[in-house]
Ligand SMILES: *[C@@H]1O[C@H](CO)[C@@H](O)[C@H](O)[C@H]1NC(C)=O
Ligand SMILES: *[C@@H]1O[C@H](CO)[C@@H](O)[C@H](O)[C@H]1NC(C)=O
């Protein structure tokens with residue numbers, strides 16, 4: 434799968450929606466292993482990290498659901514999938530961990546937000562977990578008796594190499610804990626869950642970073658003594674790619690089995706939002722000849738954030754946000770703000786400065802184009818910008834920031850003077866200045882561009898931030914709206930810059946919303962008005 438957003442696929446054994454699934458919880462005496470050791474103190478591990486649960490439940494009415502509950506860092510999310518109708522509802526909040534929202538004592542843990550909570554009111558912080566969440570579409574509270582299911586220690590002892598490099602993380606699961614509780618759908622009467630036909634896979638992890646590309650499967654089999662946690666991840670900075678399954682067999686046997694993964698691209702679903710392709714079946718082959726064929730029960734499992742961009746296609750600053758969204762294929766809704774009339778009170782509530790772009794990301798408002806672009810580049814790790822924790826990440830980020838600063842502190846003001854010149858001769862003077870500034874300040878920074886900044890084959894945040902202005906300089910100069918001498922002189926005065934700029938202005942993401950004719954026309958009108 435080509436995924437930059439972590440995607441979780443839950444393997445369901447039965448695939449015919451009309452047949453009831455057989456959800457059988459474990460019946461062990463404790464979650465603790467008494468003979469095979471873990472490398473970490475799991476109760477202490479509970480105090481922080483990622484808390485993820487998937488509950489496979491049967492209501493006393495016979496209806497069956499998959500309920501997912503996740504708290505990690507600043508994300509609180511939950512979802513409910515009706516396993517008969519495949520109706521799916523989800524809810525995501527931005528949530529801040531503070532002393533008020535997290536209470537940790539030696540024998541108590543609670544993380545409580547208005548729409549989601551996790552409480553372990555037991556000395557070991559694991560045996561009994563209360564999970565709850567609410568949204569406009571549903572609410573649930575689950576009593577997860579983790580003491581009924583022996584822990585699955587990922588990698589055999591609960592610690593795995595997780596990147597970048599060999600940095601490790603803790604990861605363990607309680608695969609099939611007896612679960613009771615209530616699920617309420619919309620305005621309907623609460624459903625009571627049948628604990629003999631419901632279980633929860635509880636999953637805990639503490640990491641120092643995330644590989645940009647991972648897939649995880651959780652498997653349950655007709656033989657309930659087999660529970661399997663299956664990982665696939667690659668480390669972009671090396672050629673290492675890990676594919677292994679940890680199988681909990683019976684109670685305390687944890688087998689680590691390497692396998693090979695192949696996706697069936699002939700059976701793929703294409704997201705109408707992002708254009709990304711998601712395979713719907715996979716084959717996992719193990720060394721002993723065993724293989725598993727996994728089919729998705731639901732095509733659309735794209736984990737898309739709820740993004741609205743308030744924008745105007747004429748504005749070069751807003752254009753920056755479009756380049757990131759297009760380059761990374763991030764799905765978003767768009768709202769065009771009319772810049773020729775006073776801003777509406779509704780828009781001023783969203784962004785009191787009244788400018789574009791404004792990004793609404795899961796309800797959080799982010800403004801100022803450079804901050805919006807940087808936020809998206811950080812939120813969706815990619816070739817645009819290395820992470821601060823990558824090898825060389827801080828240095829590459831500093832180089833990009835300096836390059837962008839050089840453009841905006843040394844070149845951009847001349848461009849303004851060219852466009853707003855009162856006469857042709859004033860414009861010619863500023864045109865000379867812009868070419869000279871590019872040759873002096875920008876040209877030397879493009880040593881090694883191949884074709885993009887820093888020797889990159891794909892665009893970086895530098896091209897995102899400067900691209901809209903490069904496009905306009907060449908369009909307007911070629912059309913004679915600003916002096917033609919700029920486009921003519923640059924190939925000789927700043928050859929590396931010229932080559933780089935030509936590559937930038939041919940990038941589909943850079944061109945995605947650009948309407949050259951309109952920009953030339955409206956700038957021509959503006960210049961005419963100024964000179965009138
Ligand atoms: C992500 O995984 C897919 C499938 O295994 C692979 O084709 C792709 O190259 C990977 N991408 C990265 C950045 O490792
Ligand atoms: C809780 O959910 C409601 C919608 O159901 C939302 O309006 C509200 O902002 C959420 N609260 C928090 C603190 O995220």
Ligand SMILES: *[C@@H]1O[C@H](CO)[C@@H](O)[C@H](O)[C@H]1NC(C)=O
Nearest residue numbers: 592598599600601602603641
């Ligand atoms: C693994 O994690 C522990 C605890 O965070 C740390 O002390 C240790 O150095 C790490 N080992 C490696 C190889 O990263």
